[in-house]
Amino acid sequence: MFRTARGNRTRPGSLRIRxxxxxxxxxxxxxxxxxGDGPGEAAGGVPVVEKGKLTTCTHLPYPPFQFEKDGKVxxxxxxxxxxxxxxLKVEQKILDTPFENFKTGAFLNSGECDLAAAGMTITxxxxxNVDFSVPYFDATQALLATKKSGVTSLADLKAxxxxxxxxxxxxxxxxxKAQGFDxxxxxxxxxxxxxxxxxxxxxxxxxxxxxxxxxxxPKNAAEFTLGQNIETGxxxxxxxxxxxxxxxxxxxxxxxxAKADGTYKKLYEQWIGPLPQTTP
Numbered sequence: 001m002f003r004t005a006r007g008n009r010t011r012p013g014s015l016r017i018r019x020x021x022x023x024x025x026x027x028x029x030x031x032x033x034x035x036g037d038g039p040g041e042a043a044g045g046v047p048v049v050e051k052g053k054l055t056t057c058t059h060l061p062y063p064p065f066q067f068e069k070d071g072k073v074x075x076x077x078x079x080x081x082x083x084x085x086x087x088l089k090v091e092q093k094i095l096d097t098p099f100e101n102f103k104t105g106a107f108l109n110s111g112e113c114d115l116a117a118a119g120m121t122i123t124x125x126x127x128x129n130v131d132f133s134v135p136y137f138d139a140t141q142a143l144l145a146t147k148k149s150g151v152t153s154l155a156d157l158k159a160x161x162x163x164x165x166x167x168x169x170x171x172x173x174x175x176x177k178a179q180g181f182d183x184x185x186x187x188x189x190x191x192x193x194x195x196x197x198x199x200x201x202x203x204x205x206x207x208x209x210x211x212x213x214x215x216x217x218p219k220n221a222a223e224f225t226l227g228q229n230i231e232t233g234x235x236x237x238x239x240x241x242x243x244x245x246x247x248x249x250x251x252x253x254x255x256x257x258a259k260a261d262g263t264y265k266k267l268y269e270q271w272i273g274p275l276p277q278t279t280p
Contacts (some may be wrong), residue, residue: 165201
């Protein structure tokens with residue numbers, strides 16, 4: 001079990017379901033299981049857990065990769081998976097699930113989802129339980145601190161004996177622990193930000209694009225300061241049930257084609273910002 005900081009909301013065990021048309025985000029429909037018409041087959045003979053759907057497990061919110069806006073689930077991950085769904089001639093359906101299950105592939109193995117998309121770093125440990133697509137995003141971690149803390153680095157944090165927070169079961173949490181910290185673990189990215197805002201912690205380690213998004217809000221920019229950028233060599237990938245080679249091939253093809261025809265660049269700039277020159 002992971003620790004959730006006191007006072008922050010935790011998710012119930014049931015799944016929240018959203019369905020959306022390709023490239024249009026996902027709509028809240030309510031329910032507790034995938035239901036539908038049962039297993040089916042998408043274009044190219046790719047098996048899917050629900051006929052006519054490409055069911056995606058995610059964990060909300062995690063802007064700019066997936067989050068709710070105007071009743072829809074949108075974001076960079078959502079837009080990329082929509083490309084896969086279009087290729088397979090099905091509609092993307094999104095399930096909001098606990099993040100700890102992404103490490104084990106639980107919802108993939110149980111047949112509730114076809115793939116997982118949650119700003120998830122490809123690691124050797126996770127590869128034991130799931131198969132990954134080609135990398136679709138080069139990630140770094142960042143330190144975000146309250147301005148009143150005077151913290152700009154992890155060294156400052158140790159020297160000043162300040163409290164560090166991170167999202168539970170993420171590589172940010174793992175990195176913090178590897179540096180000798182015992183971070184307060186929060187269940188979601190919004191809980192991480194709330195923990196920083198309410199003084200439960202003085203600084204947090206989380207993916208840099210998430211911090212970028214937060215600091216676009218003038219209120220956050222006035223209250224928090226961006227500290228060190230932490231290069232960890234991480235890359236994100238979409239995961240599928242082990243052995244589902246047909247779906248991996250479809251995802252890889254969609255990502256590769258999007259990078260070749262400019263669609264990836266357009267989506268990256270829409271949801272994240274300028275595309276780094278080093279990104280393939």
